[in-house]
Amino acid sequence: MSKKLEDIHKRHAIIKSIISSQEIYNQTQLVKVLKHNGIKVTQATLSRDLTELGVGRVPTAKGATYKINAMGEEPSLKLHVADEIVSVISNESLVVIKTLQGRAQGVALFLDKSILTESIGTLAGDDTVIAIPRSTKTIEKTINQLKNILGIK
């Protein structure tokens, strides 16, 4: 019943996106959200996935929610988001990132919080993220940061 490695990566990437873009209160809920995204797994598998991904559960006023480990170490975490990025293009003042359908919000949130140090903000639609560099002079660095997580030279 073993799945391809690629499939697991994809599922992990989507789990991370979902968790960083919306409030997930328990694994049963996550099972349903994943089903909406065309991924069918059970709670047991998610328990294992979340452990592997280092995703923690943090109490809030509305109930405990899952959070991607900010102080965590995982550098491979980047790869999961990378799976959702389709292309990166830029002009003199902006960087445009194309993502899988419906995953722009999640990608933007992740990039915003962890990767794009030279960006003052991102704006996400459905499959497009616009990243705004701190200055037109730092566009190059922003692009490099993106290429870095994409594993592109």
Next chain:
Amino acid sequence: MSKKLEDIHKRHAIIKSIISSQEIYNQTQLVKVLKHNGIKVTQATLSRDLTELGVGRVPTAKGATYKINAMGEEPSLKLHVADEIVSVISNESLVVIKTLQGRAQGVALFLDKSILTESIGTLAGDDTVIAIPRSTKTIEKTINQLKNILGIK
């Protein structure tokens, strides 16, 4: 059976001290450690304490452990637009306004219609508003208008 506020503070302080100085894997273990410190409580109380303290549970190689300050907190919802604005940053050509999650649309609408006279338009995502100045020369004025509603000098 109500305890003095002081006692609860003390217990909370000790809990924080314990979980930041050693690895605690579950609440039953914490019950025992606290008993060693002269504090007798049940697992149920610890569950409530940990929620109040915002202590998260994060998976590691050796098993899930409790972490203080594991990840970001939620900002409390407030009424006024100014309170929904988190930050204002700009570069040579745009002004980026960070808002509370999900409040960008509302903030943008308000700013657009009432404050930003030197902006030719705004674009809002989930927690980010981009304001486009009439000219690069009027960015300063736009920023000042924003600072004004924020009460910043």
Next chain:
DNA sequence: TTTAGCCTTGTATAATTATTCACAATTCTG
């Protein structure tokens, strides 16, 4: 002091998460 309204807590239990077991798909080895 008496009463009323909160708090805080423990017990019992519900809800949620982690794990054990069995099994099938994949990968490895020869």
Next chain:
DNA sequence: CAGAATTGTGAATAATTATACAAGGCTAAA
């Protein structure tokens, strides 16, 4: 390619955490 080892998974269940409820204790008001 055959057989063995490995891996990912679901079902069932164990382990852990959260909560409903009841019981006391504290404070304030009369």
